[in-house]
Amino acid sequence: MKKRKLMVPLLASMMMLASGCSDAASTSNKDKDSKKDGKVEELKVFMHASNGYFIFNDDWATFKEAAEKTGIKLKGTAPKSSTNSTEAFNLMIASGEIPDLVHGQKKYLNKYGIEGAFLPLNDLIKEHAPNIQKYVKEKEGFLKANQGPDGKLYMVPYISDGLVAETYFIRQDWLDKLKLQMPQTVDEFYNVLKAFKEQDPNGNGKQDEIPYFSEDNILGLGTLWGAFDGLYLENGEIKYGPYEAEFQTAMENLSKWYKEGLIDQEIFTRKKAREYLLGNNLGGASRYYPGSTAGYNDALKDSIPGINFIVMAPPENVDGKRIEPTKRSDYGNNLGVAISAQAEDPEKIIKYLDFFYSEEGRRLMNYGIEGETYEIKDGNPVFTDKVLKANDGNIVENLRSYGSQVPFSFHQDFEYEKLWMNPIAVKGIEEYTKGNYFAEQIPNLTFTEEEEKVLTDIGTQITTYKDETVQKWIMGSEPVNLEVFKKRLDEIGFKEYIKVYQDAYKRYQDS
Amino acid sequence: MQLNSPLSEVKETSAQANRSEFALKLQAVKTIVWRDKYLYFMLIPFILWYLIFAYKPMYGLQIAFKDYSLFKGITESPWVGFENFERFFRSEYFIRNLVNTFMINFWGLIFAFPAPIILALLLNEVKNVMFKKTVQTITYLPHFISVVIIAGIVTNFLAPTNGIVNIIIEKFGGEKINFLAMPEFFRTIYIGSMQIWKDVGYSAIIYLAAIAGINPALYEAAKMDGANRWKQMWHITLPGMLPTIMILLILNLGSFLEVGYESIILLYQPATYETADVINTYVYRAGLQGGNYEVGAAAGLFNSVVSLILVVLANRLSKKMTNVGLW
Numbered sequence: 001m002k003k004r005k006l007m008v009p010l011l012a013s014m015m016m017l018a019s020g021c022s023d024a025a026s027t028s029n030k031d032k033d034s035k036k037d038g039k040v041e042e043l044k045v046f047m048h049a050s051n052g053y054f055i056f057n058d059d060w061a062t063f064k065e066a067a068e069k070t071g072i073k074l075k076g077t078a079p080k081s082s083t084n085s086t087e088a089f090n091l092m093i094a095s096g097e098i099p100d101l102v103h104g105q106k107k108y109l110n111k112y113g114i115e116g117a118f119l120p121l122n123d124l125i126k127e128h129a130p131n132i133q134k135y136v137k138e139k140e141g142f143l144k145a146n147q148g149p150d151g152k153l154y155m156v157p158y159i160s161d162g163l164v165a166e167t168y169f170i171r172q173d174w175l176d177k178l179k180l181q182m183p184q185t186v187d188e189f190y191n192v193l194k195a196f197k198e199q200d201p202n203g204n205g206k207q208d209e210i211p212y213f214s215e216d217n218i219l220g221l222g223t224l225w226g227a228f229d230g231l232y233l234e235n236g237e238i239k240y241g242p243y244e245a246e247f248q249t250a251m252e253n254l255s256k257w258y259k260e261g262l263i264d265q266e267i268f269t270r271k272k273a274r275e276y277l278l279g280n281n282l283g284g285a286s287r288y289y290p291g292s293t294a295g296y297n298d299a300l301k302d303s304i305p306g307i308n309f310i311v312m313a314p315p316e317n318v319d320g321k322r323i324e325p326t327k328r329s330d331y332g333n334n335l336g337v338a339i340s341a342q343a344e345d346p347e348k349i350i351k352y353l354d355f356f357y358s359e360e361g362r363r364l365m366n367y368g369i370e371g372e373t374y375e376i377k378d379g380n381p382v383f384t385d386k387v388l389k390a391n392d393g394n395i396v397e398n399l400r401s402y403g404s405q406v407p408f409s410f411h412q413d414f415e416y417e418k419l420w421m422n423p424i425a426v427k428g429i430e431e432y433t434k435g436n437y438f439a440e441q442i443p444n445l446t447f448t449e450e451e452e453k454v455l456t457d458i459g460t461q462i463t464t465y466k467d468e469t470v471q472k473w474i475m476g477s478e479p480v481n482l483e484v485f486k487k488r489l490d491e492i493g494f495k496e497y498i499k500v501y502q503d504a505y506k507r508y509q510d511s
Numbered sequence: 512m513q514l515n516s517p518l519s520e521v522k523e524t525s526a527q528a529n530r531s532e533f534a535l536k537l538q539a540v541k542t543i544v545w546r547d548k549y550l551y552f553m554l555i556p557f558i559l560w561y562l563i564f565a566y567k568p569m570y571g572l573q574i575a576f577k578d579y580s581l582f583k584g585i586t587e588s589p590w591v592g593f594e595n596f597e598r599f600f601r602s603e604y605f606i607r608n609l610v611n612t613f614m615i616n617f618w619g620l621i622f623a624f625p626a627p628i629i630l631a632l633l634l635n636e637v638k639n640v641m642f643k644k645t646v647q648t649i650t651y652l653p654h655f656i657s658v659v660i661i662a663g664i665v666t667n668f669l670a671p672t673n674g675i676v677n678i679i680i681e682k683f684g685g686e687k688i689n690f691l692a693m694p695e696f697f698r699t700i701y702i703g704s705m706q707i708w709k710d711v712g713y714s715a716i717i718y719l720a721a722i723a724g725i726n727p728a729l730y731e732a733a734k735m736d737g738a739n740r741w742k743q744m745w746h747i748t749l750p751g752m753l754p755t756i757m758i759l760l761i762l763n764l765g766s767f768l769e770v771g772y773e774s775i776i777l778l779y780q781p782a783t784y785e786t787a788d789v790i791n792t793y794v795y796r797a798g799l800q801g802g803n804y805e806v807g808a809a810a811g812l813f814n815s816v817v818s819l820i821l822v823v824l825a826n827r828l829s830k831k832m833t834n835v836g837l838w
Contacts, residue, residue: 093582456598457598461604471782
């Protein structure tokens with residue numbers, strides 16, 4: 001008996017430890033009940049994107065505003081401590097308790113949607129969501145881009161606006177200083193980079209300039225010789241860039257550029273290249289997203305007088321074509337919101353999501369709250385100082401603190417970007433759009449489970465081999481030899497790999 | 512000896528004389544447990560810990576043989592036999608990754624394993640207490656720095672354009688070397704930074720404790736016999752540490768297939784895959800990022816089986832050679 005008496009408090013204290021998490025959950029439930037005032041209904045939402053950059057915040061003003069309009073208030077359930085969105089998402093799925101609304105990547109929403117975790121939305125949208133239905137009916141490609149491999153729609157997508165993803169950039173002030181013309185062809189581009197390297201445009205008496213640098217990878221330059229780094233579309237057929245003959249020429253040239261010091265020697269290891277190389281007046285040309293890159297002109301105008309890092313059109317490649325390999329997708333950015341199969345009233349939820357596709361909801365998500373973040377002047381929205389000036393003028397960041405411009409399900413409005421972007425970026429984007437330099441883009445394809453396995457097993461081997469070989473070629477530790485490379489790809493199972501893509505693309509076209 | 516008395520008590524107090532042998536033994540065990548109840552009581556938390564954190568998760572190991580879906584759960588997912596293992600072995604890179612894993616651990620064993628032993632021996636010979644404590648603290652500190660920051664420091668030090676190492680090389684008239692992009696340097700950099708620099712001070716603590724436990728009378732006797740410092744170290748300190756060294760070596764072999772893949776991911780890049788890509792990093796790229804937990808589980812199970820074999824072999828060898836073993 002004595003023993004038992006001792007055991008009880010000890011066991012009890014252990015149980016307390018073990019049940020710590022569930023305790024916290026039950027108190028938050030009580031909290032929820034007390035907040036209910038009968039008018040506004042509270043639903044749970046899971047949103048954890050960009051590895052913790054976007055975690056649903058109950059205090060976001062735009063969603064409070066939406067609650068007033070729709071009678072539905074959202075409560076975030078994603079863990080704020082996690083810094084890995086896939087992990088957070090997987091944990092949520094594995095827990096078996098799926099919140100009413102789930103934000104996530106298309107491939108996962110589709111995968112678990114087919115298994116029964118999320119509701120197919122086609123009929124719900126048809127009956128209860130006129131604004132979303134408008135996209136389904138009127139925008140060709142909307143369904144194709146977002147539906148699962150079973151032909152059902154499991155998510156309402158976040159749609160970004162504008163076509164331009166990355167662009168070329170060059171230091172116009174360096175060109176002026178060295179009395180050079182804007183390069184129009186790949187040969188001229190080479191000569192300009194060479195001049196940047198040798199003629200000391202930053203004027204510090206040292207040859208420390210780094211003519212070409214990049215924030216992510218070097219191969220955006222491959223199209224200067226007509227070669228693509230990965231999969232691409234040509235005449236309605238999916239091809240793998242490194243398997244094509246142009247890749248040999250491109251690699252030989254890039255290897256030469258690297259050897260001559262025209263390309264950043266640390267291109268594969270450097271982090272935050274723009275910050276360091278532009279900030280120290282060393283970088284000459286690059287390729288990256290125009291909005292954020294053009295911003296460096298403002299940020300650095302005091303420390304580097306006359307800095308003018310502008311968008312340039314892609315130089316004509318060896319075939320006389322100007323090609324920009326990247327482009328924003330038309331419908332859907334692979335992100336969206338799904339409705340849980342456990343949701344009590346899916347009708348209400350789809351109506352709620354429909355609000356964000358309405359004129360009013362779209363404006364709310366793009367510009368924030370009228371009178372607070374923007375005002376209407378001459379019929380157009382204009383941002384207030386709260387957005388433009390606060391926080392060192394980091395406009396996107398400011399808008400996001402209100403809950404606008406977070407990739408929830410809504411259609412982004414490119415006009416919003418024009419309102420704050422550096423004029424250099426706006427001009428560059430217009431130039432790229434008008435010139436239509438974009439390479440044809442592969443749509444978001446969906447794969448069967450078998451195909452998924454081929455992509456994981458063979459695909460990982462192919463990428464491993466390709467990445468490794470390409471770096472060795474460019475850094476010159478191995479001579480470029482496409483024949484050997486292709487033979488090796490065949491051994492790994494390249495034919496099977498590319499067939500998966502071609503089949504998936506065919507299905508996409510036929511759907 | 513103590514076992515006898517309760518046993519006889521049981522015999523005497525028992526009403527039935529013809530109890531079976533088994534019941535008698537059971538009664539004896541009960542008595543013993545009752546006698547040492549506080550010790551068993553203290554054992555409970557640890558048993559619970561093992562049940563919850565070591566044995567219960569083993570139930571999940573079955574996903575290595577299943578086509579696992581997070582949503583369906585462990586029981587509902589269909590069995591697929593050895594398919595996950597096949598997928599894992601079939602890769603062209605399996606052998607290379609296996610060899611790389613072994614090589615990193617092998618060189619780690621040659622260079623990183625003795626490093627804290629040597630440091631402990633050196634510290635033991637230092638007479639100035641201030642100096643000894645200072646050295647100990649400085650070598651011990653990097654253990655608490657996150658691997659992410661260490662990788663950042665390494666990248667900065669070795670950067671070809673403005674890294675301190677290359678600046679020194681250049682000042683002495685050498686050619687700059689892009690260390691992190693050359694496969695032949697990867698193992699040295701990894702073992703040097705992540706295993707030796709980061710952990711040498713921390714691991715030395717165990718050895719210092721082992722040295723502190725050596726009977727001082729042995730040293731006095733050695734001095735009487737005219738042994739110098741070197742001889743004392745060789746014939747007293749080292750043999751005194753040997754049991755500790757052997758146990759740590761066996762434990763080390765147990766994790767021979769486990770490489771800290773987080774720290775490798777931070778330091779490697781495609782150009783150095785040739786020597787840097789290990790089983791865990793490959794599995795990470797192939798599946799874990801996309802939620803293919805079953806392949807990860809298969810790789811983990813494979814690692815565990817190999818580790819178990821290695822530990823058993825090492826233990827047997829150690830017992831034969833030094834009479835020291837884990838069991």
